[in-house]
Amino acid sequence: MSVDFRPLTPIRMADLFDGRLKDVEVHEHPRSKDTVVLTNDRGELWVYGDEDGLVACFTAYAGACGDDAAGRTARILVAIENAFDVKLVSEDEPQFWGFETEKEWDAWQRRR
Secondary structure, three states, X not given: OXXXXXXXXOOEHHHHOOXXXXXXXXXXXXXXXXXXXXXXXOOEEEEEEOOOOEEEEEEEEHHHOOXXXXXXXXXXXXXXXXXXXXXXXXOOOHHHHOOOOHHHHHHHHHHO
16 A cells, blocks of 8 residues: 655655755655655655656655554655645645545546
């Protein structure tokens, strides 16, 4: 199981690694050209980039989503929100899918 998160305003991958997250003890570990893992030595959050060099999504995987790990991952998400002045939304929120409200999202799902 995993949970995906998206920023409501774009974050450039290059900006994500410009050093401002190190001030809050979040470190990056590159996995590939488009994938990096952010850690705070307690939790981890995978970052996936798109072809335009923007963050496509952040993913917290099963081990990082457990009871205690959820808080550690949440600290990384909060650090990103604060450092980049953005709001991150999870896949359980209508804004993740491009809807403003739960009501709009529900109406769209009923029409499918």
